[in-house]
Amino acid sequence: MVGAELHEIVTTRLRAAGQRYTPGRRAIVERLLGAGQPLTIPDVLEGSSLPQSSAYRNLAVLEQAGAVHRIVTSADFARYELAEDLTEHHHHLICSNCGTVEDFTAPPALERSLHKAVHEVEESTGFAAEHHRLDLVGTCKSCV
Amino acid sequence: MVGAELHEIVTTRLRAAGQRYTPGRRAIVERLLGAGQPLTIPDVLEGSSLPQSSAYRNLAVLEQAGAVHRIVTSADFARYELAEDLTEHHHHLICSNCGTVEDFTAPPALERSLHKAVHEVEESTGFAAEHHRLDLVGTCKSCV
DNA sequence: TGCTAAGTTGATATCGATTCTCATGTTCAC
DNA sequence: GTGAACATGAGAATCGATATCAACTTAGCA
Numbered sequence: 001m002v003g004a005e006l007h008e009i010v011t012t013r014l015r016a017a018g019q020r021y022t023p024g025r026r027a028i029v030e031r032l033l034g035a036g037q038p039l040t041i042p043d044v045l046e047g048s049s050l051p052q053s054s055a056y057r058n059l060a061v062l063e064q065a066g067a068v069h070r071i072v073t074s075a076d077f078a079r080y081e082l083a084e085d086l087t088e089h090h091h092h093l094i095c096s097n098c099g100t101v102e103d104f105t106a107p108p109a110l111e112r113s114l115h116k117a118v119h120e121v122e123e124s125t126g127f128a129a130e131h132h133r134l135d136l137v138g139t140c141k142s143c144v
Numbered sequence: 145m146v147g148a149e150l151h152e153i154v155t156t157r158l159r160a161a162g163q164r165y166t167p168g169r170r171a172i173v174e175r176l177l178g179a180g181q182p183l184t185i186p187d188v189l190e191g192s193s194l195p196q197s198s199a200y201r202n203l204a205v206l207e208q209a210g211a212v213h214r215i216v217t218s219a220d221f222a223r224y225e226l227a228e229d230l231t232e233h234h235h236h237l238i239c240s241n242c243g244t245v246e247d248f249t250a251p252p253a254l255e256r257s258l259h260k261a262v263h264e265v266e267e268s269t270g271f272a273a274e275h276h277r278l279d280l281v282g283t284c285k286s287c288v
Numbered sequence: 289t290g291c292t293a294a295g296t297t298g299a300t301a302t303c304g305a306t307t308c309t310c311a312t313g314t315t316c317a318c
Numbered sequence: 319g320t321g322a323a324c325a326t327g328a329g330a331a332t333c334g335a336t337a338t339c340a341a342c343t344t345a346g347c348a
Binding site for chain 1: 217218276277
C-alpha cells in the first residue's frame with residue numbers, strides 16, 4: 001500500500017466516524033507506517049512534540065475508525081499498528097523478555113488450515129469469529 | 145488430570161519456587177479447576193471471603209511457579225487459568241462484546257501445521273518460540 | 289469575507305486495575 | 319519450643335490510560 005492511498009483510506013474511515021484527519025493524526029499514522037512493527041505510546045512520542053494526551057486520544061479515535069489496531073500484551077504499554085487491511089494479514093512474534101513485537105507472515109498452507117479450522121469451530125460452538133490471532137511467544141533474536 | 149495429582153504437581157512447583165501451597169492458594173486453584181474457563185479476579189473472588197489483595201498476590205505467585213497462566217485481553221480485567229500442562233493444550237474464543245473467554249481445542253491437523261510453521265519461522269527469523277497462542281476474536285453464542 | 293457549529297487540542301485532573309507496604313499470623317526445620 | 323521464613327489482609331501507592339475543559343481550528347454556509 002502506497003502512502004497517498006493509505007491516507008485517503010484513513011480520511012474516509014475517519015469521516016465515516018464523523019472525525020477529521022488532522023496533522024497530529026496524520027503524524028501518528030506516518031510514524032506507524034514507518035515503523036513496520038507495533039509501537040508503544042512512548043515509541044510514538046519519542047522525538048516528537050506531540051502531547052501524550054493527544055497521542056492517546058488520537059490513537060483511540062483511529063482505532064474506533066478502524067484505521068489502527070491496538071495490541072495488548074502483558075508488557076507495561078499497549079502497542080499500536082495500522083489496521084491489518086491497510087497493511088497485510090500477519091501475525092506477531094512477542095518477546096517475553098524485552099516485550100517487543102515483530103511481525104511475521106504465516107505460510108499460505110497454514111492460513112488455509114486456520115480458515116478451515118475456524119469454520120469447524122464456528123459450527124460446533126456457535127461462536128462467530130471476526131478474525132484470528134496467532135502469536136508466537138518466546139525470545140527475540142537480540143535477547144537470545 | 146485428576147484433582148489429587150494436580151495438587152501434588154502444584155505443591156511441587158510452588159516448593160521449587162520456595163513457596164508453600166496454602167489453603168488460600170488451594171482454594172484459588174480449585175476455583176480455576178472447577179470453572180473450566182479463564183476467570184477474572186472478580187470471578188475468583190465471587191462468593192468467597194478471599195481478600196482481593198491475597199487473590200492478586202497468590203495468582204501472581206502461582207503464575208511465577210508455572211501453575212497458573214495469565215491471559216491479558218483488551219477487557220478491563222486480566223483472566224487466569226490453570227497452566228496448559230496441567231490441563232491440555234487449547235486455544236481461546238474471545239468475545240469482543242462481553243469479554244468472556246472460552247476454551248476450544250484445535251483439530252490435530254491444524255496443530256501439526258502450526259508446529260511446522262513455527263519451525264520455519266524460527267529458522268528464518270532467529271526468534272526462539274516457547275509456545276504459540278491462537279485466539280479467535282468475535283462474538284460468543286450468547287451475545288449473537 | 290464573516291459567522292457559527294462542530295470538531296480538536298493540550299494541560300491537567302482523575303480513574304481504576306494492579307502492586308506494594310507493613311504489622312500480624314502461620315508454618316516449617318532443627 | 320524456638321526462630322527464621324513465609325503468608326496474610328487492610329490499606330496506601332503506582333501508573334497507564336481516560337476524562338475534563340477552556341482555548342483553538344476547521345468546515346460549511348450565506
